[in-house]
Amino acid sequence: MHIHLADIMNREGETLQLQTELEWKSFPVQSDSFSILAKTPLVLSVVNTGDKVLELKGAGRVTVAIPCDRCLEEVAVEIPLDIFRRVDMKLSKEERIRNLDESSYITGTDLDVDQFVYDEVLMQWPVKVLCSKTCKGICSRCGQNLNHGDCGCEKESLDPRMAAVRDIFSKFKEV
Template sequence: MLIQMSEVMNVPNGLKEYTAPIEFDIFELNGVGYSITYKEPVKLRLTNLGGRKILVEAKTKLALAVPCDRCLKEETIQQDIDVATEIDLSKTEEQRTEDLDETNFVSGYDLDVDKLIYEEVLIGFPMKVLCKEDCKGICKVCGANLNEGECGCDRTELDPRMSAIRDIFNKFKEV
C-alpha cells in the first residue's frame, strides 16, 4: 500500500494516522519463500517535523512459518515490529545514497508500507532456527527425523566428502 506523505507535508505540525494492511503473504529471502501465518494491519503515524522532514512510526505483529535448520520441522517465528524513522524529503535520491540512508521504501512523496515492513522483517529474521535447542536433525542415510526416534540406519561410517580431511589427520599422526 502506498501512503501519500504530501498530505502531512501541507499541514504545519501535521499529524496523520493510518491503518494499512500488509499486502504480501510470502516473505522471500535468498530465493526461499516463507509463508506469513499471521499478520495484523500496520498502524502508521506520520508527523510533520518541519523543514521537509517527516517522522514515520509503524507498529504491527506477524508470524512466519520457517523450517528448523536441522530437522526441517516447521516452526512459527513471531515478530513484533515497532519502527520510528525520520525521513528528510529535501534530500535527493543521490544524497540519500551518499549518506547511506536506507529509506528505499520512500519514492518521491510516496511511502511503500510493504517495503517498510519487509525491511523490518528482514532485520529481525533469525540467523538460525531450531525447533528445540537439542534438535537431533535428520538421518543422513534415510532422512528420518531423529527427534522422533532412532531409524536403525548405520550412521557410524564417515561421510565420503570428509575423506580428504581424514587423510590429512592420518598423515599428521604418522609424523
C-alpha cells in the same frame, strides 16, 4: 499499499495516523520464499516535525514459517515490528539512499508500506531457528527426522580407529 505523503508534508507539526494491512502472502528472501502464517495490521504514524522532515513509526507483528536449522520442519517465528525512521524530504531519493543507504521505500512523496516493513523484517530475521532446544535433527544417512523416532541406521563412528576395526571385520565376513 502506497501512502501519499504530500498532504502531511505541507502541514508542519501535524501527525497522520492510520492502520494498513500488509499485502504479502509470503515473504521473499533472496531465492527463498517463506509463508506468512499470521500478521497484524500495521499501525503507522507519520509526524511532520518541520523543515520537511518526517518521522515514520510503524508497529505490528508478522509470524513467518522458517525451517528448523536441524530437522527442516517449519517453525512459526514471530517477528515484532517496531520501526522508527526519520526521513528528510528535502533530499532527493538518490541523496537519501546515499545518506541512509535505505530509503527505497519512498518514491517522490509516496511511501511504499510493504517495502518499509520489508527492510525491518529482514533486520529482525532470526540468525538461528530451532523447533526445540532438544531437536535431534535428521539422520545423515536416510534423512529421517529423528524427532519422530529412531530410523535404525547404523550410527557413524567418529573414532577412526573403530572404523578401521570395523573394516577388518567386514573383510573377514566377505571371505
